[in-house]
Amino acid sequence: MQPTVEVSHLGMKFNLSQEMHDTLKDYFINLFAHHQKMKKDEFWALSDVSFKLYPGDRLGILGLNGAGKSTILKAIAGVYHPTTGYVKKKGKLAPLLELGAGFEPQYSARENIFLYGSILGYKKEFIQSKFDEIIDFAELRDFIEVPVKNYSSGMKSRLGFAICTAVNPDILILDEVLSVGDKKFRRKSEDKIMSMFDGNVTVLFVSHSLDQVRRICNKAMILDHGHLKCFGDINDIAPIYEQMTQEDPEEIAKREEQARKNRARKLRASRKTKGRDIIRMTNNLGITPEQAMAALDIPEEKYQIYRDVISDIEENEGMLTKQEALKQAAAEEAEIDREATFPDEEEQQAVGDSDN
Amino acid sequence: MKKYIKGFFDYRFLLSELVKRGIRLKYRKSYLGIVWSLIEPLMTTAVLVVVFGALFDRLKDQTFATYIMCGRLTYTFFQNGTKGASKAIRGNASMIKKVYVPKYLYPLSNVLYNFIIYLISLVVLVPVLIISHLAPSLRMWKLIPAIVMLLILTIGVGMILSVLDVFFRDIEYLWNVLLMIIMYLSAIFYPIERIEKHHLMWLLHLNPLYCIINLFRGGLMHYSNSLWEYGYPFIFGLICFVIGFIAMKRKQDEFILHL
Numbered sequence: 212m213q214p215t216v217e218v219s220h221l222g223m224k225f226n227l228s229q230e231m232h233d234t235l236k237d238y239f240i241n242l243f244a245h246h247q248k249m250k251k252d253e254f255w256a257l258s259d260v261s262f263k264l265y266p267g268d269r270l271g272i273l274g275l276n277g278a279g280k281s282t283i284l285k286a287i288a289g290v291y292h293p294t295t296g297y298v299k300k301k302g303k304l305a306p307l308l309e310l311g312a313g314f315e316p317q318y319s320a321r322e323n324i325f326l327y328g329s330i331l332g333y334k335k336e337f338i339q340s341k342f343d344e345i346i347d348f349a350e351l352r353d354f355i356e357v358p359v360k361n362y363s364s365g366m367k368s369r370l371g372f373a374i375c376t377a378v379n380p381d382i383l384i385l386d387e388v389l390s391v392g393d394k395k396f397r398r399k400s401e402d403k404i405m406s407m408f409d410g411n412v413t414v415l416f417v418s419h420s421l422d423q424v425r426r427i428c429n430k431a432m433i434l435d436h437g438h439l440k441c442f443g444d445i446n447d448i449a450p451i452y453e454q455m456t457q458e459d460p461e462e463i464a465k466r467e468e469q470a471r472k473n474r475a476r477k478l479r480a481s482r483k484t485k486g487r488d489i490i491r492m493t494n495n496l497g498i499t500p501e502q503a504m505a506a507l508d509i510p511e512e513k514y515q516i517y518r519d520v521i522s523d524i525e526e527n528e529g530m531l532t533k534q535e536a537l538k539q540a541a542a543e544e545a546e547i548d549r550e551a552t553f554p555d556e557e558e559q560q561a562v563g564d565s566d567n
Numbered sequence: 568m569k570k571y572i573k574g575f576f577d578y579r580f581l582l583s584e585l586v587k588r589g590i591r592l593k594y595r596k597s598y599l600g601i602v603w604s605l606i607e608p609l610m611t612t613a614v615l616v617v618v619f620g621a622l623f624d625r626l627k628d629q630t631f632a633t634y635i636m637c638g639r640l641t642y643t644f645f646q647n648g649t650k651g652a653s654k655a656i657r658g659n660a661s662m663i664k665k666v667y668v669p670k671y672l673y674p675l676s677n678v679l680y681n682f683i684i685y686l687i688s689l690v691v692l693v694p695v696l697i698i699s700h701l702a703p704s705l706r707m708w709k710l711i712p713a714i715v716m717l718l719i720l721t722i723g724v725g726m727i728l729s730v731l732d733v734f735f736r737d738i739e740y741l742w743n744v745l746l747m748i749i750m751y752l753s754a755i756f757y758p759i760e761r762i763e764k765h766h767l768m769w770l771l772h773l774n775p776l777y778c779i780i781n782l783f784r785g786g787l788m789h790y791s792n793s794l795w796e797y798g799y800p801f802i803f804g805l806i807c808f809v810i811g812f813i814a815m816k817r818k819q820d821e822f823i824l825h826l
Contacts, residue, residue, distance in 0.1 A: 225824065235737045289667030292820030306666060313662045317592055326588060329581040330666050 213301065214263040215382055215413040216287060220296035221260045223282050223437075227252040256282040257437045261296070264430075266381070266411035271424030271445060273452045274434035280417045283434065284308060284384050287415060302381025302413075305331070309386070310375070311367035316360035320351050320370060323359055327374050341377045348403070349373035350396075369396060376403055383407060385416045421452060480543060485509070486520040487540050574669060581668065582676055589651070589680030604688045608643070612636045612695070619756045630788055631758075633699040636692060637783040638755030641713075644685035645721050645776055646746055651677035652725025653732045653742060660826040670819040671812065674729035678722050686714075692787070701787060709786035712797065713779050720775055720804035726811025730818050733825050753777045775800035 257279045264270055272280045285291045287298050288306040313330070314323050324345055328338040346352055349369040359367060385404070404427070408414070418424050424431060424445065431448035433440040433455065441448055485507060492503040500521060504514055594600040615635050620626040652674035656663065659673045696703070732738040752774040754762075762768060771777045778796040785792040 235735050288665075290664060291823060308665050313665050315588060315592075317595060318588070322588075322591075326584050329584040330662055330668055332577070332581075335580050 212265050214265050214299075215268075215301045216264040216415070217299040218263070218283075218287065218296070219261050219299075221257055221283070221286060221293050221298060222255060222295035223257040223279070223286055223291055224294040225254045225256055227254055255437050257286065257434075259296070260434075260437075260439045262432065262439065262442050264413050264415075266413055268430050269408065269414040269428040270416065271428035271431040271448075272415060272417045272434065273421070273424060273431055273448070274440075275456070277436075278434040279437040280434055281308075281386055282437075284386050284415060284417055287382075288384050300382060303378060304382045304384065305375050305378055305380035306384045307372065307375045307386065308384065310371035311364055312371075314359045314367060314371070317358055319356045319358055320346070320349075320362075321355050323370070324374055327371075328377070331375065331378075333378065337378075345370075345373045345377050348376075348399075365393070365396075372400055376400075376407070379407065379412075381412060383412055383414045385414065387418055421449060421456075425449060480546070482517065482520050483524065484540075484544055486517060486524050489517065489521055490524065578669065578672055582672055582679070585672060585676030586680045586683065589677060590683060593680075593684070601684075601687065604684045605691050608636065608640055608688050609691050609694075612639055612691075615639065615756045623758055623761065625758060630699045630701060632695050633692070633701060633787055634758070634784060635756055636695045637787060638753060638780045640685065640688055640692075641717060641780050641783060642750055642753055642755055642776065644681055644717065645724075645749075647684075648678040648681040648721040649725045649728055649742065649746070651681055652722075653728035653738060655725075655729050656733050656822055657826065663823060663826060670822055671726065671815045674725050674815075675722060678718075678725045682718055682721070696787065701789070704789055706789055707786045709782050709792065712801075713782040713786065716775075716782075716800045716804050717779050719808050720779070720800060723804055723807025723809070723811045726815055727807060730811070730814045733818070733822050749774060749776055753780055755780070772799075775803040 260283065272283065274280050282291065284306075285308065286293055287300070288304065288308060289298075289300075290306075290308075313327065315326055318326060321342075324342060325335075325338055329335075346355060349366075349372070351366060351370060354362070354366070359370070362370070383404070404414075408427075414428070416424065416427055428445050430443065431445045431452070432442040433448060433452055435455075441451060488507065489500050489503040492498060492506070493500050496503075498506075500518065501514065504517055509517060590601070594603060597603060599606065612632065612635050616632050617626075619635070620628075620631055625631045655673040655677045656670060662668070663670065663673075728738060728742060752771055753776050754771060759771075762771075772795065778800045781796050782792050782800075784790070785796075
């Protein structure tokens with residue numbers, strides 16, 4: 212059997228410095244400064260990637276952000292020209308990349324279907340025969356003559372999806388497109404993609420969701436900083452990816468430590484506010500601090516903590532004039548209010564602690 | 568070569584859609600639409616005839632309107648075609664980023680839609696010729712080589728500009744200045760007799776657009792043209808055309824990195 216997609220030693224080099232000279236001035240400056248700079252700004256988004264896909268293969272491309280997943284799809288789609296190696300394809304290709312981009316905003320849906328279809332290489336008669344199907348699938352029957360610039364982004368993506376999937380392709384390229392539109396349309400588009408699988412179509416699918424990849428694909432590969440880490444059956448690859456995306460325990464510990472510190476800081480701030488309340492109550496109402504604490508529903512075993520807080524406040528703020536003390540108090544309370552607007556559950560618990 | 572011609576036929580529907588888009592969008596939302604391609608040259612030519620006719624004391628010369636119309640129509644097409652082509656790659660960036668299509672189609676479609684508008688606007692020459700009391704003659708065959716050479720020249724220059732413009736945005740501004748120089752070197756609105764004896768006259772002969780305009784005038788106003796005026800714009804245009812397509816072929820894979 213002949214492969215439908217053959218990728219051999221594919222490498223994609225991007226030159227970061229070259230991309231920056233957009234004006235003649237920059238160009239001439241760079242001409243002189245180039246030799247040292249060039250090497251440093253080279254960036255290999257993909258290097259030495261090789262694999263073959265046969266009819267019926269559905270490949271899930273996994274990897275962290277910046278691993279080169281979208282780059283490899285674009286190289287296979289022919290948008291990028293490989294720096295090294297080559298990509299061979301056989302059959303009709305349907306690239307579902309960046310749906311909703313590439314429309315002529317002043318054109319209506321009708322005109323865009325013809326323009327976009329012609330870019331995808333469809334024949335005029337083919338578009339005419341599929342026109343109603345496209346419009347109905349995109350659910351845009353009422354908006355055929357409306358310029359696309361007035362469409363919502365969801366409508367645009369739906370139209371893009373409908374046009375791209377109007378053909379029965381031999382190679383289908385999907386870049387996280389199954390997250391298009393609302394839930395209903397998402398299910399519909401997934402069904403449509405699934406129905407294409409019945410044939411001998413070859414699929415390349417990029418997603419961050421391992422579940423989705425498991426559901427759709429029978430093969431998978433993991434990219435890591437542009438290198439092909441592994442390639443094989445989905446059931447072999449999925450555990451490796453799971454392990455890869457598992458967080459470093461040190462990282463988790465660090466984050467927890469940070470959260471603990473935050474909670475403690477908030478607790479202190481909240482106690483200080485309460486302490487001030489107690490001071491104000493004792494001063495204004497002529498009651499003892501204990502009575503004030505009881506009025507504020509503070510449990511008896513925490514009285515000692517609050518006594519310390521109060522004496523601390525009096526020690527530190529006693530020297531301030533009354534106005535300054537009030538201002539400071541107001542500022543601190545405002546900060547607590549602000550933090551309390553988006554409290555984590557944990558933090559709420561912590562703040563609640565002081566009350567019980 | 569065969570492969571390229573076959574490729575061209577594969578994409579002819581796309582090319583026709585792109586040309587259609589250019590024409591449609593140009594006059595979208597205007598009441599008169601494509602009729603503007605007739606009215607606009609008539610109106611501007613009327614202004615030029617009055618202003619420069621008075622300035623150069625040519626108001627009594629009935630053929631002055633034809634003289635100006637030939638230059639203006641031709642120059643306007645060259646200007647719109649090359650300007651449109653130079654922006655074509657960047658203007659279609661969102662498509663180029665998604666689907667592989669031979670990149671020359673974008674500037675080419677831009678020149679072609681301007682060419683179609685130009686051909687339509689040539690109709691206005693009929694009333695202008697009547698006003699000028701110029702009868703059609705066999706000399707009008709010169710219009711055919713003139714128009715063909717103009718198209719080749721505009722495609723070639725447009726292609727070169729569109730490649731350069733991807734890498735240097737300055738081209739857009741630089742070309743505006745060059746276009747102005749070309750305009751003054753095309754003798755569009757001043758009578759050529761005024762400067763025929765000038766020692767810088769050779770500059771005009773080095774301007775292929777001037778030669779083409781002169782062929783036009785020779786055909787409509789019944790005077791003969793030199794061999795230079797047939798040969799030079801053709802060779803110049805062909806060289807631009809070849810350079811343009813070679814540059815496009817060599818550089819088109821890099822476009823995506825600069826968009």
